[in-house]
Amino acid sequence: MRKIKNDVYWVGYIDWDLRNFHGYDTPHGSTYNAYLILDEKPTLIDSVKHYGADEMIRRIKQVIDPSKIQYIISNHTEMDHSGSIDVLLKHCPNAQVVCSPKGEEGLSRHFKKNWNFKVVNTGDTLDIGKRKLTFMLMPMVHWPDSMATYSAEDKILFPNDAFGQHYASTERFADEIGVGLAYDEAAKYYANIVLPFGSQVLKALEGASKMDFDMICPSHGMIWRGKEQITGLVQRYVKWANYESDAQVCITYDSMWHSTEAMAKRFYEVIDMAGIPVKLMNLQTSHMSDVVTDVLKSKVVLFGTSMLNNRMLPTVGALMMYLKGLKPKNRFALSFGSYGWSMVGFKELETSIQDAGFELLGEGKYIRFIPDQDELAKLDSILPLIQAKLAAK
Amino acid sequence: MKKYECTVCGYIYDPAIGDPDHGIKPGTAFENIPNDWVCPDCGVGKSDFKVLN
Numbered sequence: 180m181r182k183i184k185n186d187v188y189w190v191g192y193i194d195w196d197l198r199n200f201h202g203y204d205t206p207h208g209s210t211y212n213a214y215l216i217l218d219e220k221p222t223l224i225d226s227v228k229h230y231g232a233d234e235m236i237r238r239i240k241q242v243i244d245p246s247k248i249q250y251i252i253s254n255h256t257e258m259d260h261s262g263s264i265d266v267l268l269k270h271c272p273n274a275q276v277v278c279s280p281k282g283e284e285g286l287s288r289h290f291k292k293n294w295n296f297k298v299v300n301t302g303d304t305l306d307i308g309k310r311k312l313t314f315m316l317m318p319m320v321h322w323p324d325s326m327a328t329y330s331a332e333d334k335i336l337f338p339n340d341a342f343g344q345h346y347a348s349t350e351r352f353a354d355e356i357g358v359g360l361a362y363d364e365a366a367k368y369y370a371n372i373v374l375p376f377g378s379q380v381l382k383a384l385e386g387a388s389k390m391d392f393d394m395i396c397p398s399h400g401m402i403w404r405g406k407e408q409i410t411g412l413v414q415r416y417v418k419w420a421n422y423e424s425d426a427q428v429c430i431t432y433d434s435m436w437h438s439t440e441a442m443a444k445r446f447y448e449v450i451d452m453a454g455i456p457v458k459l460m461n462l463q464t465s466h467m468s469d470v471v472t473d474v475l476k477s478k479v480v481l482f483g484t485s486m487l488n489n490r491m492l493p494t495v496g497a498l499m500m501y502l503k504g505l506k507p508k509n510r511f512a513l514s515f516g517s518y519g520w521s522m523v524g525f526k527e528l529e530t531s532i533q534d535a536g537f538e539l540l541g542e543g544k545y546i547r548f549i550p551d552q553d554e555l556a557k558l559d560s561i562l563p564l565i566q567a568k569l570a571a572k
Numbered sequence: 573m574k575k576y577e578c579t580v581c582g583y584i585y586d587p588a589i590g591d592p593d594h595g596i597k598p599g600t601a602f603e604n605i606p607n608d609w610v611c612p613d614c615g616v617g618k619s620d621f622k623v624l625n
């Protein structure tokens with residue numbers, strides 16, 4: 180339990196062991212944040228994964244008798260935030276479950292129970308005593324059911340997954356772990372969870388801009404507080420939602436016999452020598468969820484693969500499928516790789532790159548078996564193409 | 573021509589704009605979109621759309 184404002188308590192669950200969140204690599208674990216507001220009608224905002232129910236209830240008990248809770252606000256159906264509502268309802272059988280219309284559908288499909296729902300829409304308010312909570316639907320940020328809860332009296336926005344980060348800590352506030360680190364984790368979260376929904380994020384930010392808050396309490400990771408921190412965070416979200424990136428390059432590849440790797444390293448060298456920030460991400464050692472975080476930041480991405488049975492390597496194929504769903508926009512890409520006899524898989528890679536929303540910078544660079552010095556030197560010709568794209572606004 | 577709204581995610585199909593990223597030219601009425609078209613934002617089919625008033 181931690182008091183975060185007068186009569187507002189963090190009562191979530193810290194998932195120290197989590198290392199994989201449906202494929203998203205989470206080396207620091209995560210938290211599922213639940214917030215308890217003490218008022219005439221005590222209200223819980225968001226809850227936790229099913230296996231965190233006991234810990235959440237233990238924290239609630241530090242503050243009040245759970246049976247006193249009148250409202251359980253489910254801002255988002257996904258089970259990392261709603262998976263313990265059934266257990267919770269055993270402790271507070273009279274509580275109403277407050278959610279969006281899609282939330283009611285989703286929770287009913289998950290739990291197959293006719294709970295006492297209170298369905299709310301954008302602009303609806305909930306009187307809990309001294310406070311009036313306001314709701315704002317945020318469809319596709321990041322599920323159809325997603326919504327935010329706002330407490331004007333507390334000046335707190337509870338936007339659920341938006342602004343979250345997968346980070347387990349004994350601390351609760353971004354400044355306590357270092358705001359830079361929290362921003363980095365928020366970027367990774369955005370890239371892996373929110374990236375497809377730029378226009379919906381902008382709509383939600385527009386709605387939030389009419390609210391006055393000095394604290395953002397997301398459903399994962401650290402809480403944001405203070406004007407400076409929040410402005411920095413919102414500016415990042417606006418940038419990402421507009422699909423803007425930085426003048427930097429990400430080279431990601433997998434290689435069978437070091438030839439594609441040699442090409443990747445040649446690209447790395449020539450781009451680095453030109454003074455352009457560039458990152459080398461071998462898919463054997465870099466997790467796909469970190470690669471997409473660098474895709475978020477980079478204006479140009481180079482994708483490399485060897486040919487295995489005339490196809491791109493499975494690591495590259497998985498990355499391309501992931502990116503096809505994440506739909507990054509306004510970015511440029513180039514394919515490269517080494518092959519033995521057939522090049523048909525490179526066509527597939529080029530198609531995958533375009534399907535994921537990238538514009539091809541130029542013709543892919545493909546070399547048979549092992550590149551010689553002349554062939555490697557010819558790869559340098561991509562530099563002006565990259566420079567032109569990075570210079571353009 | 574009428575606009576249609578996705579009842580799942582709120583995406584609005586505007587026939588004046590179409591959905592050129594997915595092969596639907598500007599000026600295509602919702603009724604004339606192929607049946608295998610899906611909402612570009614959330615992926616549900618045409619049957620989940622309703623006329624926008």
Ligand SMILES: [Fe+2]
Pocket residue numbers: 255257321322340
């Ligand atoms: Fe979620």
Ligand SMILES: [Fe+2]
Pocket residue numbers: 257259260340398399
């Ligand atoms: Fe979540």
Ligand SMILES: [Zn+2]
Pocket residue numbers: 578579580581582583611612613614615616
């Ligand atoms: Zn939709």
